[in-house]
Amino acid sequence: MEAFDHIVPEIARAEMRLPDVPEGAGVPPGRYLIREYYCTESECDCRRVVVTLTPFDEKGAPVAASLNFGWERQKFYKKWSRVPDAWGPCRA
Numbered sequence: 001m002e003a004f005d006h007i008v009p010e011i012a013r014a015e016m017r018l019p020d021v022p023e024g025a026g027v028p029p030g031r032y033l034i035r036e037y038y039c040t041e042s043e044c045d046c047r048r049v050v051v052t053l054t055p056f057d058e059k060g061a062p063v064a065a066s067l068n069f070g071w072e073r074q075k076f077y078k079k080w081s082r083v084p085d086a087w088g089p090c091r092a
Helices: 009-014 074-080
Strands: 030-038 048-055 065-070
Touching: none
Parallel strands: none
Antiparallel strands: 030 048, 048 065
16 A cells, blocks of 8 residues: 555645544544555555544654545455455444
8 A cells, every 4th residue: 555645746735634633533632634545556456545544743653543445345345355254334
């Protein structure tokens, strides 16, 4: 997986989002950077994106939250995956 801002930095810079997360949201309050990661391997057909939320003002801070999102139906990922039972509908 490669960060979108490493693939096309101009577009990533123009679309950068820095949400302010309030107290009680499940991660420490503060400003966060949202980054997208995509697979760049030529033989990969995973059709998904990983989105991370990282504290913006803390250099080297660990990822506070991550989300895997696939735009195909669940059946596609069950067939594609090495761990078919790991793919299911989103749970809150």
